[in-house]
Amino acid sequence: MDFTNVLPVDCISKIISLTSPKDACRSASVSSVFKTAEDSDNVWERFLPRDYEDMIAQSSLSQSFISSLNKKQIFFHLCDHPVLLNDGEMSLGIEKESGKKCCMLGAKGLTIVWGDTRAYWQWISLPDSRFNEVAKLNYVWWLDIKGRLNANNVLSPGTLYTAFFVYRLEGEHSMRERFVEMSVINSEGSLSGSHRRIILDPNSTNSMMRKRQRVGYKREDGWMEVEIADLFIDEHCDGGEGFTEFRLWETNGYIKDGLIVEGFEFRPKRL
Missing domain, CATH: 1.20.1280 (Monooxygenase)
Structure with a gap:
């Protein structure tokens, strides 16, 4: 029948x-x-x-x-x-397969050391970015980028997420054969996934370094991304305070340039 x-x-x-x-x-x-x-x-x-x-x-x-x-x-x-919130500092959308929320905290919503000093950083517009402005690194010796997200209030409960750093490398940049440090920390102060060293340039040729570190890759939309860590949003969270802090840094003293920062993105983990 x-x-x-x-x-x-x-x-x-x-x-x-x-x-x-x-x-x-x-x-x-x-x-x-x-x-x-x-x-x-x-x-x-x-x-x-x-x-x-x-x-x-x-x-x-x-x-x-x-x-x-x-x-x-x-x-x-x-x-x-994805809709832009907080005066364009954050975007919020939906994943097609699951209906879970996706979030990106854009460069304007991050704390960037020397980010307001034009000699070191520029704020530029790119046609393929969802944000009105992204951060372009001219040069610094001290690279330190931090963000803070009320994950319980923004992301879907009962969901395992993966955090990504979304960026672009431009011209004769200084990121080849080098790594940066990254971490994600929840509101209780414990790491949501271990502190990692990341290779931003997928063309780096040091096989030993590539074997030990995560490597960025190019997305279909032309941007690059690298996975930082996983974090779980509890099913029973009440939408209150549940901050997640994330950071990218490299402070060993060599000059860093050629990096364009779009932001940190949180997407439901593909199992």
């Missing part, structure tokens, strides 16, 4: 809503009944983060534009166009 001819569309929508966004999209190809059920607001309301309306309210999206979209369209808009 074809149960799609027996069950009402609302019941099928309820079943689909208990799966995942990825499986829901696949179900639409089963039949026209499934397609109608999959398009239901009841399905996509469940996949959207509980605070998606707050995300939209804090963004620059117009109410007239949002009111013209159904829940499925809102879901994919937030996947493809």
